Amino acid sequence: xxxxxxxxxxxxxxxxxxxxxxxxxxxxxxxxxxxxxxxxxxxxxxxxxxxxxxxxxxxxxxxxxxxxxxxxxxxxxxxxxxxxxxxxxxxxxxxxxxxxxxxxxxxxxxxxxxxxxxxxxxxxxxxxxxxxxxxxxxxxxxxxxxxxxxxxxxxxxxxxxxxxxxxxxxxxxxxxxxxxxxxxxxxxxxxxxxxxxxxxxxxxxxxxxxxxxxxxxxxxxxxxxxxxxxxxxxxxxxxxxxxxxxxxxxxxxxxxxxxxxxxxxxxxxxxxxxxxxxxxxxxxxxxxxxxxxxxxxxxxxxxxxxxxxxxxxxxxxxxxxxxxxxxxxxxxxxxxxxxxxxxxxxxxxxxxxxxxxxxxxxxxxxxxxxxxxxxxxxxxxxxxxxxxxxxxxxxxxxxxxxxxxxxxxxxxxxxxxxxxxxxxxxxxxxxxxxxxxxxxxxxxxxxxxxxxxxxxxxxxxxxxxxxxxxxxxxxxxxxxxxxxxxxxxxxxxxxxxxxxxxxxxxxxxxxxxxxxxxxxxxxxxxxxxxxxxxxxxxxxxxxxxxxxxxxxxxxxxxxxxxxxxxxxxxxxxxxxxxxxxxxxxxxxxxxxxxxxxxxxxxxxxxxxxxxxxxxxxxxxxxxxxxxxxxxxxxxxxxxxxxxxxxxxxxxxxxxxxxxxxxxx
Numbered sequence: 001x002x003x004x005x006x007x008x009x010x011x012x013x014x015x016x017x018x019x020x021x022x023x024x025x026x027x028x029x030x031x032x033x034x035x036x037x038x039x040x041x042x043x044x045x046x047x048x049x050x051x052x053x054x055x056x057x058x059x060x061x062x063x064x065x066x067x068x069x070x071x072x073x074x075x076x077x078x079x080x081x082x083x084x085x086x087x088x089x090x091x092x093x094x095x096x097x098x099x100x101x102x103x104x105x106x107x108x109x110x111x112x113x114x115x116x117x118x119x120x121x122x123x124x125x126x127x128x129x130x131x132x133x134x135x136x137x138x139x140x141x142x143x144x145x146x147x148x149x150x151x152x153x154x155x156x157x158x159x160x161x162x163x164x165x166x167x168x169x170x171x172x173x174x175x176x177x178x179x180x181x182x183x184x185x186x187x188x189x190x191x192x193x194x195x196x197x198x199x200x201x202x203x204x205x206x207x208x209x210x211x212x213x214x215x216x217x218x219x220x221x222x223x224x225x226x227x228x229x230x231x232x233x234x235x236x237x238x239x240x241x242x243x244x245x246x247x248x249x250x251x252x253x254x255x256x257x258x259x260x261x262x263x264x265x266x267x268x269x270x271x272x273x274x275x276x277x278x279x280x281x282x283x284x285x286x287x288x289x290x291x292x293x294x295x296x297x298x299x300x301x302x303x304x305x306x307x308x309x310x311x312x313x314x315x316x317x318x319x320x321x322x323x324x325x326x327x328x329x330x331x332x333x334x335x336x337x338x339x340x341x342x343x344x345x346x347x348x349x350x351x352x353x354x355x356x357x358x359x360x361x362x363x364x365x366x367x368x369x370x371x372x373x374x375x376x377x378x379x380x381x382x383x384x385x386x387x388x389x390x391x392x393x394x395x396x397x398x399x400x401x402x403x404x405x406x407x408x409x410x411x412x413x414x415x416x417x418x419x420x421x422x423x424x425x426x427x428x429x430x431x432x433x434x435x436x437x438x439x440x441x442x443x444x445x446x447x448x449x450x451x452x453x454x455x456x457x458x459x460x461x462x463x464x465x466x467x468x469x470x471x472x473x474x475x476x477x478x479x480x481x482x483x484x485x486x487x488x489x490x491x492x493x494x495x496x497x498x499x500x501x502x503x504x505x506x507x508x509x510x511x512x513x514x515x516x517x518x519x520x521x522x523x524x525x526x527x528x529x530x531x532x533x534x535x536x537x538x539x540x541x542x543x544x545x546x547x548x549x550x551x552x553x554x555x556x557x558x559x560x561x562x563x564x565x566x567x568x569x570x571x572x573x574x575x576x577x578x579x580x581x582x583x584x585x586x587x588x589x590x591x592x593x594x595x596x597x598x599x600x601x602x603x604x605x606x607x608x609x610x611x612x613x614x615x616x617x618x619x620x621x622x623x624x625x626x627x628x629x630x631x632x633x634x635x636x637x638x639x640x641x642x643x644x645x646x647x648x649x650x651x652x653x654x655x656x657x658x659x660x661x662x663x664x
Contacts, residue, residue, distance in 0.1 A: 013257060110138065113141070154174065183227065200212075328558060334502065340541070
């Protein structure tokens with residue numbers, strides 16, 4: 001007798017936990033959730049929805065026309081065959097799942113027959129696609145002579161004889177469709193997913209490229225909860241989502257259905273060594289199954305788990321769930337990764353490549369002793385500097401900048417620094433890098449005024465006395481006339497800045513020995529990695545890594561009314577004192593002594609920090625908080641010239657006093 005005949009069917013790899021229908025309380029909670037989602041602006045208007053449909057209809061017609069032209073002009077197919085060659089678009093991502101919001105992009109897949117090449121697609125349709133920012137178009141070529149309008153991508157046979165790029169392109173649409181087929185209630189799934197997406201974005205943990213979870217990963221987590229509670233509605237699903245995810249035993253994988261085997265490689269940690277290192281494996285349901293979260297690092301995993309924990313101890317109000325992140329008030333020290341170029345289109349590609357590699361920097365930073373966590377922010381901040389006046393304004397406000405070539409002035413974002421900090425001029429090799437002290441070139445560069453750098457670029461630095469307060473201004477001029485560059489009108493410089501928060505381990509109880517935090521190797525390896533890009537052009541692209549305090553963060557990272565949080569640090573004896581860390585009023589820098597118990601951090605940056613030794617010593621006070629690293633002050637490695645200058649002044653004072661009657 002077959003015992004499986006009478007067994008109920010269920011979705012997922014395990015039976016449901018609860019099949020009960022919603023209670024009155026759950027219905028009320030769901031209504032409140034929908035009200036909050038509406039108030040938060042997560043739904044788009046009917047007019048915008050209709051506009052999207054019109055755009056997609058035009059795009060589908062354009063794809064068919066594109067395939068027709070290639071079939072007729074390039075392949076010389078007969079007229080009837082060229083018309084029947086077809087071509088079709090498929091949507092995926094948030095739009096296909098039905099959880100897109102106002103102003104979001106439409107993820108679209110363009111499917112063409114085998115005689116249309118990828119080169120044809122990116123040359124013929126490129127200009128059209130550039131004008132439609134609301135569409136992200138992915139290309140895939142099937143091993144078919146024609147693509148009919150009724151084509152579905154569900155059949156695995158369509159993947160035969162396709163290259164890896166096309167398989168991945170098609171997989172986006174296949175995964176989205178499979179998720180919708182595997183949830184018991186699509187309306188409950190969509191409402192729940194809208195809530196989770198909004199929460200993840202507000203808490204700054206929504207980014208696959210930065211090592212967090214992307215849209216498809218969050219969708220699969222919500223779909224799994226829907227499978228476990230097939231009759232639940234959105235309010236109950238969201239509540240159980242956080243409860244289950246908080247207790248999930250990672251790296252146990254999240255699966256929506258059993259993994260299918262086939263000729264194409266699928267996720268299998270028993271066979272493939274690399275799959276064993278996935279920290280939070282969430283496996284796509286469509287063949288070939290892949291891990292959608294292979295970018296997750298130890299740091300980002302801990303951050304996500306901390307966010308689950310935060311919800312579990314929350315107040316229970318939907319508005320509190322969607323509270324904005326506190327990334328720029330959370331840490332005492334940050335790394336700035338600054339990508340710049342002199343062209344908007346070039347900057348889009350360059351900054352995107354740098355962004356895609358930041359997770360590698362995070363993984364390397366996690367190996368640094370005494371660094372507890374490296375927290376990347378989910379997006380970069382773009383800025384354009386395009387005039388001499390703007391560049392001079394940046395110089396007067398002591399913001400970092402450098403030259404990309406003999407005729408270009410590149411202005412960098414570096415917030416108001418304290419009187420002991422320096423401005424970074426260039427981020428090339430040690431022979432080209434310079435650090436200009438606020439006390440003048442002799443104390444910062446080791447060269448006199450108007451002395452050309454030893455790299456033979458023909459650049460000349462002129463130090464002007466600037467305003468009466470003694471703050472020097474520096475202007476970069478170019479004496480080279482070979483190209484006739486107009487230094488009074490430098491080209492626009494496009495800058496994208498990414499941030500990583502650094503959480504430093506607290507001092508062990510009873511420990512008095514200094515600790516060292518050396519991040520030279522991670523930053524050097526990261527710089528090599530991004531510069532190894534085959535499209536990298538050192539004459540037009542630059543990468544700079546800087547170490548900044550929270551008080552030095554630029555205003556662009558804060559919304560109106562926000563400012564760096566006033567952190568508190570513990571004093572010996574258990575007392576606490578307020579430590580104001582705003583850029584307008586930097587915290588006082590305590591004196592050091594040879595017998596102090598200060599912690600020493602040596603962070604070496606390959607670009608933009610030092611011309612020679614490239615090391616920063618950051619002294620941290622005792623009883624450092626685990627979450628908010630206690631700051632004291634930053635002492636740069638080129639402090640020796642300043643000390644020498646101070647010694648010379650003191651000797652002059654002593655000589656003068658000796659001659660007078662005061663020295664007795």
